[in-house]
Amino acid sequence: MPLLEARDVHGGYGGMNILNGVNMTIEADEIGVIVGPNGAGKSTMLKAIFGLLTVSQGEILLRGEPIHNLPPHKLVQRGMGFIPQEKNVFPSLTVKENLEMGAFLKPNSVKRMLDKVYGFFPPLHEKRHQPAGELSGGQRQMVAMGRALMAEPEVLLLDEPTAGLSPLYMNEIFERVKEINAAGVGILMVEQNAKQALAIADKGFVLAAGQNRFTDTGAALLADPDVAKSFLGG
Amino acid sequence: MNELVFFINNVVVAGSVTGSIYAIGAIGVTLVFSIMRFAHFAHADMMTFGAFMVLLLTMAFPGAGAVVGLPTAVVMLPLAMALTALLAVGIDKAFYKPLRAHGVKPIVLVIASLGVTLILQGLIRLFAGTSSQSLYIAERKEIYRLDLPFELATRPIIVTEPQIILFILTIAAVVGLHLFLNRSRLGKAMRAMSDNPDLARASGINTNTIVAVTWVIAGGLAAVAGTLLSLDVTFKPDLSFFLLLPIFAAAIVGGVGHPYGAIAGGFVVGFAETLAVFNWTVLLRPIAHHFPEWLDLPRNLAFVGTEYKIVVPFFILVAILVWRPTGIFKGKVI
Numbered sequence: 001m002p003l004l005e006a007r008d009v010h011g012g013y014g015g016m017n018i019l020n021g022v023n024m025t026i027e028a029d030e031i032g033v034i035v036g037p038n039g040a041g042k043s044t045m046l047k048a049i050f051g052l053l054t055v056s057q058g059e060i061l062l063r064g065e066p067i068h069n070l071p072p073h074k075l076v077q078r079g080m081g082f083i084p085q086e087k088n089v090f091p092s093l094t095v096k097e098n099l100e101m102g103a104f105l106k107p108n109s110v111k112r113m114l115d116k117v118y119g120f121f122p123p124l125h126e127k128r129h130q131p132a133g134e135l136s137g138g139q140r141q142m143v144a145m146g147r148a149l150m151a152e153p154e155v156l157l158l159d160e161p162t163a164g165l166s167p168l169y170m171n172e173i174f175e176r177v178k179e180i181n182a183a184g185v186g187i188l189m190v191e192q193n194a195k196q197a198l199a200i201a202d203k204g205f206v207l208a209a210g211q212n213r214f215t216d217t218g219a220a221l222l223a224d225p226d227v228a229k230s231f232l233g234g
Numbered sequence: 235m236n237e238l239v240f241f242i243n244n245v246v247v248a249g250s251v252t253g254s255i256y257a258i259g260a261i262g263v264t265l266v267f268s269i270m271r272f273a274h275f276a277h278a279d280m281m282t283f284g285a286f287m288v289l290l291l292t293m294a295f296p297g298a299g300a301v302v303g304l305p306t307a308v309v310m311l312p313l314a315m316a317l318t319a320l321l322a323v324g325i326d327k328a329f330y331k332p333l334r335a336h337g338v339k340p341i342v343l344v345i346a347s348l349g350v351t352l353i354l355q356g357l358i359r360l361f362a363g364t365s366s367q368s369l370y371i372a373e374r375k376e377i378y379r380l381d382l383p384f385e386l387a388t389r390p391i392i393v394t395e396p397q398i399i400l401f402i403l404t405i406a407a408v409v410g411l412h413l414f415l416n417r418s419r420l421g422k423a424m425r426a427m428s429d430n431p432d433l434a435r436a437s438g439i440n441t442n443t444i445v446a447v448t449w450v451i452a453g454g455l456a457a458v459a460g461t462l463l464s465l466d467v468t469f470k471p472d473l474s475f476f477l478l479l480p481i482f483a484a485a486i487v488g489g490v491g492h493p494y495g496a497i498a499g500g501f502v503v504g505f506a507e508t509l510a511v512f513n514w515t516v517l518l519r520p521i522a523h524h525f526p527e528w529l530d531l532p533r534n535l536a537f538v539g540t541e542y543k544i545v546v547p548f549f550i551l552v553a554i555l556v557w558r559p560t561g562i563f564k565g566k567v568i
Contacts, residue, residue: 050436071435072435072436072438073435073438073439073440076436076437076438077438082436084432084433084436087430087432087433088433089430089433090425090426090429090430090433090434091429091430092425092428092429093422093425093426093429097422097425097426098426100419100422101422101423101426101434101437101439102437104419104423104437104438104439105438107419147437151437151438
């Protein structure tokens with residue numbers, strides 16, 4: 001049974017449909033990457049999965065159970081984590097408090113998970129008493145990922161984790177995504193840096209106009225001349 | 235020296251009393267704003283309601299205080315806090331929650347809270363009548379006179395029992411709130427929701443719970459502030475009229491959405507009020523013989539008359555909004 005499955009998902013904001021039938025499947029140990037041009041519905045798809053907008057047609061299954069239109073806090077309970085692209089930390093809370101909020105539903109595992117997250121992101125341990133709003137963009141992204149990991153998710157949704165970061169931090173974030181995945185967390189992420197993201201992807205989904213254009217392994221998509229010509233800038 | 239004592243009695247003590255009451259009121263306003271993003275105008279009436287509950291409970295059990303050696307009103311305060319918290323949660327369920335569920339703009343909630351103000355005022359008047367009533371029913375208000383160990387100071391510093399209780403309760407409330415917001419899981423979640431409600435939801439924080447907790451704290455503190463004011467002076471059904479403007483001024487001066495700012499703002503407004511109505515002639519009289527002859531010291535040299543005290547917070551409010559709209563502690567701009 002796949003970890004996460006979306007079948008023919010339609011949805012959007014206030015009657016305007018942005019998603020016109022998207023299909024996706026992620027197995028438990030996989031990294032899935034969604035790429036595509038602006039306005040293709042990449043982030044919208046992620047939000048639809050996380051219950052932030054109404055799915056009008058189709059279904060989304062987590063380990064075979066339908067989850068579409070469940071509220072976010074229910075999804076967190078069921079093992080899903082979501083990292084928004086912007087405003088993904090609590091700026092006035094310290095780094096440690098940010099992480100604690102991630103484990104809000106599991107207060108007993110805070111200590112154990114803090115150690116684990118500090119293991120993934122050593123700079124966070126150093127800055128744990130600093131307000132997250134004072135950190136650099138890359139470190140903030142680490143806080144955001146750490147916060148989501150605190151809930152021990154089975155699947156993590158990342159919305160453009162490298163947006164606006166320097167190439168150095170970008171590689172760092174991709175490395176961490178691979179590590180987190182290797183630790184047993186399924187990943188579904190939206191990325192603008194399509195080539196690098198597809199390079200670490202088990203599955204790639206090229207969306208356009210709210211529909212799947214190409215769906216294959218990351219390596220196959222990178223090698224496909226059609227994909228390269230229309231979506232990866234030649 | 236007696237002039238100094240006069241200053242302490244009329245400014246330091248009086249300003250701290252007013253400041254404490256405004257601070258506790260403003261904390262509630264600012265917490266509600268930081269979680270629900272609207273100015274809750276019915277807050278002052280929740281304060282009146284809390285004091286009224288204390289009055290009713292004191293009338294029902296006039297002898298309860300004597301058992302523990304405190305004024306009965308203070309003994310009844312925890313119960314009144316619980317009742318006011320219940321009222322606050324109930325008001326939210328009945329009036330604000332349905333509006334939030336429809337996703338209305340904050341201004342709609344503000345208008346709704348004005349409606350709630352009118353309802354509460356009407357209800358309190360209906361049951362309490364319109365006259366002032368003392369919360370000291372079967373007891374006497376103790377007055378402490380502290381003599382200063384100076385030869386020239388013949389007048390004592392005067393502090394009343396309710397004022398001492400007020401200082402203790404204010405410190406307890408501020409310390410308690412600080413510990414709650416920084417140490418407890420729910421308190422941190424409250425700050426998280428104030429920072430970023432969407433991310434709080436995405437972290438699994440049940441925002442309905444946080445909203446309810448906010449109302450419980452706001453209601454409880456409102457009852458404390460209303461009772462302290464009524465203990466110091468008397469209970470009046472139109473108490474909120476005189477509180478609404480200063481507590482909003484305090485919240486805005488401190489920085490809206492910022493609990494510590496609300497405390498600072500409360501004392502700024504409280505002291506500004508007392509300094510504005512203070513008769514400076516008393517302090518100037520000992521050095522009056524140094525003034526040139528043509529300068530005659532008037533009998534009353536206050537910035538405004540006591541009856542116009544209410545304009546002071548209004549002026550502070552205007553000044554802050556013009557020169558520093560985010561307040562002392564960089565709050566959110568309304």
